[in-house]
């Protein structure tokens with residue numbers, strides 16, 4: 001009897017393993033570079049950190065970050081959720097040297113908005129899971145209340161560094177993240193070590209290199225000080241105390257500094273091979289004169305439609321460019 005039970009259990013485990021391998025294979029064919037599986041619950045150590053961060057007001061004006069419940073319990077998003085399939089896509093590219101009179105654009109915003117590119121790939125994988133395995137699914141790519149880096153770390157895609165980015169083994173932190181929550185029970189029980197930031201050891205290079213001191217503690221970003229937040233998400237005037245610091249970085253949209261200095265990235269970064277990421281819209285940098293001369297929202301749309309720069313709107317981009325000109 002016991003022997004029979006063990007044999008049955010072994011068979012189930014083999015089936016789960018096979019299903020995981022098959023989904024991983026399809027995901028890679030669709031164009032994902034990294035695939036991992038984790039149970040559909042976020043460990044307390046992450047949610048506690050997240051609540052702490054909110055309580056201290058580190059999210060600045062990003063109201064949408066205050067949605068707490070579903071970040072903790074994914075069954076509130078998909079009833080019966082059992083597994084999160086975490087996916088990664090390398091987006092690294094070498095940048096051309098910055099020309100005089102130009103402002104730097106962060107690498108993630110070089111071409112077409114990754115939400116659109118990855119969204120399409122997610123739909124393909126969801127269709128496969130629904131049709132072949134009859135699983136319910138709900139997909140995200142930076143589009144909902146998930147702790148994506150926490151889930152990626154749980155799924156074994158990489159480790160969170162002191163710069164708070166998820167650093168993967170093959171591409172460093174130059175990796176977009178996306179998730180499919182499903183009611184299929186296919187999670188992988190392999191776990192990362194519990195020691196936080198052990199990928200960093202005693203290194204603090206990113207904390208020291210951040211021009212505005214936004215990495216307050218290992219893994220904790222104060223958005224009120226972060227150039228990425230100030231130049232993308234922030235809708236207001238940029239506080240005078242940060243203007244000089246931003247001007248020195250010559251950044252007009254986003255910020256890559258705490259990733260560029262990371263020794264893990266230097267050892268792992270390789271130019272991505274995704275054709276969809278190669279068409280420039282904003283490019284590596286934009287002429288400040290060109291930004292200044294945009295006279296209407298319509299003209300702005302004509303130039304930047306489909307690009308992550310739409311998030312800052314014309315007013316935000318012109319505000320940023322003005323800081324570099326002054």
Ligand code: B12
Nearest residue numbers: 046049053106142148150165166176177196219228254255
């Ligand atoms: C809000 C947000 C921002 C904000 C805040 C950034 C931040 N670090 O929180 C701003 C606008 C500043 C930002 C900037 C950028 N972002 Co952003 N952002 C997000 C978003 C929507 C939510 C992140 C979040 O929940 N923050 C809240 C904090 C509290 O959570 P956390 O950062 O995950 O921190 C966890 C860990 O660090 C850990 N932790 C922290 N301290 C400790 C200590 C101990 C002891 C332990 C155990 C754990 C622990 O627990 C925390 C809670 O889970 C995610 C998408 C998503 N839904 O997850 C994208 C996301 C994080 N962003 C992304 C990117 C690409 C960027 C930029 C690189 C863009 C750019 N070039 O300008 C920068 C990077 C700046 C940086 N160093 O983080 C990617 C990151 C991919 C990766 N490989 O890490 C994501 C995942 C989007 C995506 N789908 O690809 N972003």
Ligand code: SF4
Nearest residue numbers: 210226227255257258
């Ligand atoms: S993105 Fe830039 S400003 Fe923000 S923490 Fe990193 S280095 Fe600092």
Ligand code: SF4
Nearest residue numbers: 161162200203206262
């Ligand atoms: S620069 Fe150093 S401290 Fe920062 S994430 Fe990389 S290894 Fe960790």
